[in-house]
Amino acid sequence: MVPNVKDNRPVNLDIGTMRLPITAWASITHRASGVLLFVGMAVLLWLLDVSLHSAESFASLSDCLDNVFAKLVIWAVVSGLIYHTLAGIKHLIMDFGIGETMEGGVLGARIVIALSVVLIIIAGAWIW
Amino acid sequence: MVRAVTSFGRSGLSDWLLQRVTAVILVAYFLCIGASLLGGVSYAEWKSMFEGTAMRIFTLLAVLSLAAHAWIGMWSVGTDYLTERLMGKTGNVLRLAYQIGCGLVIFVYVIWTIQILWG
Numbered sequence: 001m002v003p004n005v006k007d008n009r010p011v012n013l014d015i016g017t018m019r020l021p022i023t024a025w026a027s028i029t030h031r032a033s034g035v036l037l038f039v040g041m042a043v044l045l046w047l048l049d050v051s052l053h054s055a056e057s058f059a060s061l062s063d064c065l066d067n068v069f070a071k072l073v074i075w076a077v078v079s080g081l082i083y084h085t086l087a088g089i090k091h092l093i094m095d096f097g098i099g100e101t102m103e104g105g106v107l108g109a110r111i112v113i114a115l116s117v118v119l120i121i122i123a124g125a126w127i128w
Numbered sequence: 129m130v131r132a133v134t135s136f137g138r139s140g141l142s143d144w145l146l147q148r149v150t151a152v153i154l155v156a157y158f159l160c161i162g163a164s165l166l167g168g169v170s171y172a173e174w175k176s177m178f179e180g181t182a183m184r185i186f187t188l189l190a191v192l193s194l195a196a197h198a199w200i201g202m203w204s205v206g207t208d209y210l211t212e213r214l215m216g217k218t219g220n221v222l223r224l225a226y227q228i229g230c231g232l233v234i235f236v237y238v239i240w241t242i243q244i245l246w247g
Contacts, residue, residue: 031201031204031205034198034201034202034205035201035202035205038198038201038202038230038233041194041198041237042233042237045237045240045241045244048241048244049240049244051171051174052174052175052178052244055171058171058174058175059171081158085155085158088151088155089155091148092148092151092152095148126166
């Protein structure tokens with residue numbers, strides 16, 4: 001029987017030894033931001049709850065959000081939302097068959113990362 | 129191998145479509161919230177905004193979309209990393225516990241939202 005050449009090929013599946021392409025980083029960050037948002041949703045719901053409860057709680061929330069740590073938490077959640085949304089929109093565009101090549105994927109990842117950085121900085125400026 | 133017994137719609141294609149439909153709903157909702165917060169809001173404006181039936185329906189739709197979207201997303205992550213292949217038998221136990229945890233958190237988010245809107 002002719003040996004299957006595929007069986008003799010070297011296999012390297014230890015992802016830690018590989019230099020990941022930008023598309024991989026874009027994908028991992030999409031996942032990580034999704035998990036962050038899953039947890040961050042508790043913060044957003046808490047904000048909604050306190051902000052709608054009464055005029056007093058709304059005012060106390062405004063005071064609370066002057067705190068640097070509170071601003072950082074909000075900024076982190078908003079950043080996750082910005083990145084996850086842009087990466088998701090990229091996915092939807094690719095679902096229509098646009099940018100599915102290697103070059104398209106790299107370009108898409110670059111655009112998503114660059115736009116996210118800009119929007120995250122703007123969001124930070126808005127929060128402060 | 130991880131079989132898709134715990135996927136949201138019991139089918140990869142159904143989950144794929146739901147993930148996209150719910151994503152669009154969530155983007156629309158967060159843009160709506162973002163737009164109303166951008167210029168700053170008073171308590172009276174904010175309160176009356178969430179007293180309208182349309183906004184309540186939209187918010188409930190958003191949290192239900194989130195429930196499906198988060199389940200499908202967390203499922204994808206869990207079934208990639210908490211597996212028998214990567215962790216041995218403990219992977220299966222951990223994944224089950226993780227999925228029960230995710231389900232509970234999602235349940236709390238949905239009920240909490242209903243209470244915020246109509247409580």
